[in-house]
Amino acid sequence: MDKGRDKEINRREFLKGAAALGAASAMGVGFPAVIVHKARADSDYIIKLGYYNCDHMTAAPVAKDAGIFQKLGLRVDVTGTGRVPEAMAAGQMDVGYIGFAGMVRAILKGSPMVAVAGNHVGGSMYIVVKKEITKPQELIGKKLGIGTEPEKNTDNWIWFARTVGIPVEGKNYECFAMSDKDKYLALKTGHMDGFYTCDPWGSMAEYENTGRILYKFGALPSGEWGICCPLIMNRNFVKEHPDLAKKVILAHSMAQQLIYTHPLQAADIFAKNYFVPQDVALMTLFRKTVGETRTLRWKIYRSGYEEQIKHLMWLGTLETAPKFEEIMNPEFLAQSGAPDFDAFIKEKVNPTFPLGMSYGDWKKKAYEVEGKKL
Numbered sequence: 001m002d003k004g005r006d007k008e009i010n011r012r013e014f015l016k017g018a019a020a021l022g023a024a025s026a027m028g029v030g031f032p033a034v035i036v037h038k039a040r041a042d043s044d045y046i047i048k049l050g051y052y053n054c055d056h057m058t059a060a061p062v063a064k065d066a067g068i069f070q071k072l073g074l075r076v077d078v079t080g081t082g083r084v085p086e087a088m089a090a091g092q093m094d095v096g097y098i099g100f101a102g103m104v105r106a107i108l109k110g111s112p113m114v115a116v117a118g119n120h121v122g123g124s125m126y127i128v129v130k131k132e133i134t135k136p137q138e139l140i141g142k143k144l145g146i147g148t149e150p151e152k153n154t155d156n157w158i159w160f161a162r163t164v165g166i167p168v169e170g171k172n173y174e175c176f177a178m179s180d181k182d183k184y185l186a187l188k189t190g191h192m193d194g195f196y197t198c199d200p201w202g203s204m205a206e207y208e209n210t211g212r213i214l215y216k217f218g219a220l221p222s223g224e225w226g227i228c229c230p231l232i233m234n235r236n237f238v239k240e241h242p243d244l245a246k247k248v249i250l251a252h253s254m255a256q257q258l259i260y261t262h263p264l265q266a267a268d269i270f271a272k273n274y275f276v277p278q279d280v281a282l283m284t285l286f287r288k289t290v291g292e293t294r295t296l297r298w299k300i301y302r303s304g305y306e307e308q309i310k311h312l313m314w315l316g317t318l319e320t321a322p323k324f325e326e327i328m329n330p331e332f333l334a335q336s337g338a339p340d341f342d343a344f345i346k347e348k349v350n351p352t353f354p355l356g357m358s359y360g361d362w363k364k365k366a367y368e369v370e371g372k373k374l
Contacts, residue, residue, distance in 0.1 A: 005054070007108065009084070021101075030309060035161060035234065036075050036362060037058055038277060039355045041241075042241055042244055043073070043242060044075075045075065045241060045244060046075045046076070046077050047074060047076045047077065047093065047095060047237075047244060047248065048076075048077050048079070048087075048092065048093045048094045048095070049076050049077065049078050049082070049093070049095040049096065049248075050078075050079045050080075050083075050084045050087055050095075050096040050097070051078070051080055051096065051097040052084070052096075052097065052098075052099075052182065053080050053179065053180065053274065054066045054180070054198040054199075054229075054268070055124070055137050055198055055199040055200055055274070055284045055285075055288065056097070056119065056120040056124065056198055056228060056295075056296070057097035057119065057356075058255075058259065058266070058269075058270055058273075058274075058285075058288075059097075059119065059228065059231075059252050059255035059256050059259070060078055060080070060097060060255075061078065061269055061270070061272075061273040061294070062255040062256075062258060062266050062269050062336075063076075063078075063254065063255035063268070064076065064078045064267065065269045065272070065273070066201050066255065066258055066266075066269060068254045068255055068258075069250045069251055070260070072247045072250065072251050073247070074244065074247055074248065074251060076095075076248075077134075080273065080288065084096035084098045084232075085098060085102055085103070085106040085111055085113075088106070088111055088112065088113045088232070088234055089106065089109075089110070089111040089112070091112075091234065091236065092269075093119070093234065094233060094234050094237040094241075095231070095234075095237070096113075096231075096232050096233075097119055097229055097230075097231060097232070097249055098113075098229060098230070098232055099228065099229045099315065100227045100228060100229060100230060100308050101155050101308075101312055101318065102116065103230065103232060103327070104309075104312070104318065104321055104322070104327065106227050106316070107322060107326075107327050108320070108321075108322070111236065111371050112234055112235040112236060113232045113233065113234060113327075114232060114233060114235050114238065114327060114328070114329050115220055115230035115231065115232050115300070115327055115328045115329065116230075116231055116232065116233050116238070116245065116249055116329055116330075116332050116333060117230065117231040117249050117252055117253070117298045117299075117332075117333045117336075117338075118227070118230055118231070118297045118299045118300045118301065119228075119229050119230050119231050119296070119297070119298065119299060120227075120229050120288075120295055120296055120297070120302070121225040121226065121227060121228060121295050121304060121345050122217070122218070122219065122220065122225050122227065122228040122295065122304075122305070122308075123216070123217055123218040123225075123228070123292050123293070123295050124198065124199060124216075124217070124228075124287055124288055124292050125196070125197070125198050125216075125217040125228075125294050126158055126196070126197055126198070126199070126202035126213045126214075126215065126216055126217070127160055127194060127195075127196055127200075127213070127214045127215040128184070128187065128194060128195055128196075128197055128201060128202050128205050128211050128212070128213055128214065129187075129193060129194035129211055129212060129214045130187060130190075130192075130193055130194065130210075130212075131209075131211055131212055133193065133194060133212075133214065134214075135214075136160075136164035136165075136166050136214065136215070137165075137166060138170055139147055139166060139193070140166060140167065140173065141172065141173065141174075141176065141316070142173060142193035142194060143170065143173075143174040143176065143191070143192045143194075144173045144174065144176070144192070144193060144194050144195060144196075145175075145176050145177075145178060145183035145186065145187075145194070145195030145196065145197075146170070146173070146175055146176075146191055146195065146196045147175065147176075147177045147196075148170065148175055148177050149169075149170050149175075149177060150169075150170045150240060151168045151169045151170060152317070153317075153319050154196060155312065155315055156196060156217055157196055157299075158315045158316070158317065159217070159221075159311075159315060160196075160215055160217070163221075164215070170284045172278075176192065178196065180195075180197045180201050181275075183195035183197060183201070184197070184201040184204060184205065186214070187205070187210065187211050188205075188208070188210045188211075194211075194214065199282050199283075199284040199287060199288075200270075200274055200276045200281065200283075200284045200286070203276075203280050203283040203284045203287070204276055204280050206283070207277065207279060207280050207283065218292065220307055220308070220311045221311070221314075222307060222310070222311075224303065224304075224307045225301070225304055225307070226304050226305075226307045226308030226311055227301070227305055227308045228295075228302045230328075231249065231252050231298075233245055235249075238329075238332070242332070245332050246332050246335055246336040246337070247336070249298075249332055249333050249336040250336040250337050250338050252298060252338075253264075253298040253320070253336070253338035253341075254338075256296050256297075256298055257339075257344060257348070259273060259285060259288070259296060260289050260294075260296070260344075260345070260348070260349045260353070261349065261352070261369070262349055262366075262369060262370065263282065263285050263286070263289065263353075263362075263366045263369075264282070264366045264367060264369065264370050264372070265370065266281075267281035267282045267284075267285055267366075268281070270284065271286065282363055282366065283359065286359050286362050286363070289349075289353065290353055290354075290355060290357060290362055291359065291362075293355065294345055294349075294355075297341050298333070298338060298341055299333075299340075299341035299342070300328060300330040302324055302328075305324050305328055308323070331339045351363060352365060352369065356372040
C-alpha cells in the first residue's frame with residue numbers, strides 16, 4: 001500500500017467531513033479517522049425521539065409512519081408518552097416534543113436541551129366537562145382532572161380560573177392527576193366531572209356525546225400567540241450529530257406539511273397511534289390546521305417566546321427565564337432545507353384549505369385530495 005497516497009486520501013476525506021460539519025478551526029493530527037468514524041456513526045446511529053400523547057405533537061408519529069424518517073435515511077426510535085425532560089436530562093433521549101413552560105423549568109434546573117424548531121404556537125387546549133355542566137362556576141367542589149396543586153403546577157388552569165372568575169386553588173375542588181386518556185375514561189364512566197386536556201379527548205367527548213368542551217384556549221390574553229410546545233434536542237446530540245439534527249428538523253417540517261396538505265392520510269396515522277376513530281382524528285386535525293387557525297407551525301418566533309415568558313410571569317409560575325439565545329436555536333432550522341412556513345401556507349394550503357371553511361367542507365376536500373368520496 002502507498003502510505004503517502006493513503007495519507008493524502010485521508011486528508012481529503014477529513015477536509016470534506018470538516019466542511020460538511022461546518023468546522024471552522026484546525027483540528028490537528030488524527031481527526032481524519034475521527035471524521036470517517038463519525039460518518040459511519042451517523043449512518044448507524046439510532047435517534048431516540050420522545051413525545052407526549054397529545055395531538056400537538058402528532059408530527060412525531062406522522063414522520064415515522066408516513067416513511068419520512070426512512071426517506072431521509074434516519075433511524076429513529078419513536079416513543080409516545082415518554083418522560084421527555086427526565087430522559088433528556090439523563091442523556092437517554094436525543095430529540096423530543098415538550099411544553100414550553102416545562103422546557104424552561106427543566107433548562108433552569110440544568111437539563112441539556114435546546115429548542116431547534118417550532119411545533120405548536122398555542123391554543124387548542126380545552127376544559128372538558130360532563131354534559132350537565134354548562135358554566136364554569138358549577139365546577140367548584142367537583143372532581144376535576146387538573147393535577148395536584150393546580151395553582152402551582154397547571155399554567156392553563158390558572159389562566160382559565162382567573163379569566164372566568166372561579167377559585168384557582170385546588171382546595172376548592174377534588175383534584176386528580178392522571179393521563180389525558182384516563183381522565184377521559186373517568187369522565188365517560190361518571191367518575192369525574194371535568195378535566196383539562198389537549199385533543200383528541202375534547203373531540204372524542206363531542207364525538208361520543210359523553211361530554212362538552214366548556215372552554216377553549218386560544219391566543220394569549222395579550223391577543224398574541226405564544227409558544228405552546230417546541231421541538232427540542234439534547235445539546236450533546238446537536239453538537240455530535242449536526243447533520244442528523246438538521247435532517248430531523250426537516251422531517252418534522254415535512255410531517256407538518258403532510259398534515260396540512262393530506263389530512264386524510266395524516267388522520268389515518270393519528271387514529272392508529274392515538275387509538276381513536278378516524279372521524280375523531282379528522283376533527284382533531286381540522287382544529288389544528290383550520291378551525292382554530294394554523295396552530296401547528298415549525299417556524300420559531302422570537303415574539304412568541306417573549307409573549308409566552310410574559311404570560312408565565314403573569315401567571316406566577318415562572319420567576320425568571322433564560323434569554324432567547326440561551327434556549328432557542330433557530331440556526332439548524334434555517335440550514336435544514338425546511339421551507340418558510342408562511343410561504344408554504346400561502347402557496348400550498350390556502351388555495352385548498354382556506355381559513356373559515358366549515359368542518360364538513362374541509363372533510364369533503366380532504367377526501368377529494370386523495371381521489372376519494374365521502
